[in-house]
Amino acid sequence: MGLDASEKYREGCFGGCLDPVMTHDSPIEEEGRSDMKRKMKTYAIYNIKGGVGKTTISVNLAFLSALDGKRTLIWDLDPQGGTSYYLNVRPKIKGGVDKFVRTKSDIENLLRMTGYPNLDILPSDISYRRMDHLIRKTADKKPIRMLETRVKPLRKNYDHLILDCPPDLSMVAENVFRMADVLVVPLIPTTLSLRAYNRLVRFLVKNKINKSLRVLPFFNQVNENKPIHRVVTRNVRDKHPIFLNTAVPESNVIEAMGVKRAPVFSYARESAESNTLKDLWQEIKERSKD
Ligand SMILES: Nc1ncnc2c1ncn2[C@@H]1O[C@H](COP(=O)(O)OP(=O)(O)OP(=O)(O)O)[C@@H](O)[C@H]1O
Ligand SMILES: [Mg+2]
DSSP states (O other), X not given: OOOGGGGGOBSSSSSSBSOGGGGSOOHHHHTTHHHHHHHOEEEEEOOSSSSSSHHHHHHHHHHHHHHTTOOEXXXXXXXXXXXXXXXXXXXXXXXXXXXXXXXXXXXXXXXXEOSSTTEEEEOOOGGGGGHHHHHHHOOOSOGGGHHHHHHGGGTTTOSEEEEEOOSSSOHHHHHHHHHOSEEEEEEOSSHHHHHHHHHHHHHHHHTTOOTTOEEEEXXXXXXXXXXXXXXXXXXXXXXXXXXXXXXXXXXXXXXXXXXXXXXHHHHOTTSHHHHHHHHHHHHHHHHXXX
């Protein structure tokens, strides 16, 4: 299936970890990262490609994390504000993201409750489209750690941070790769998707970003009636154990989130889809145990 870069993963640390070249101590650990990991675990939902289900999965995983009793924060990093929309939170940030980046304004003022127990959100608004540009221009000594620095005051308040990321390999993405413990990558089972995933892996390996990052790809929007979906899903999972076993089907129940503006579990608790999402969260937790 042309997953050559993926072969650079080896079984062991997380059912596949980054190239052995990345087993050296990383600068993040030197800067007290181990303390951050102990306090708050960061799951980034990311793919270079758009429309693969990043926002859909982020919202449901955040909900399930909160349901576990974990104090959970979801950070909508996308100017489209899909997470804020699904969780019914007004996408308006006082002063816009410019103020947040330039003045290091108090991040706690930007927190919003979602109405679900244990689940808070940092919403995004349209000003987030300037985030990449602003990070590049920031006076911070380490622009690639800017998001990590800004979120630092919240470490003590939350067990889990879920990042809904915009598509593309931007500075925002580089920040995300450095601050995350786990990179959950939803993929639609097509050859183009696998190509994009390979690009991501190559980028991580080449740039030696965050050796302790656990990359967990899985298939979303799987339609068993499509031969290409069947072939890709089976072949890839057989050959590449790094892929999660749980595959999320293409489903009207999941798509209805756009109308319900709520996580699937909250309006279809007993559905097969809710069970699959629970399996997905369970597998992610198991595969990302320290
Ligand atoms: N498993 C699924 N079954 C049916 N529809 C789905 C599923 N997952 C996502 N979708 C639908 O696919 C569309 C894109 O999903 P989503 O917005 O979560 O993707 P995204 O990767 O966040 O997109 P973007 O890159 O634009 O941020 C939405 O309409 C969503 O409802
Ligand atoms: Mg999205």
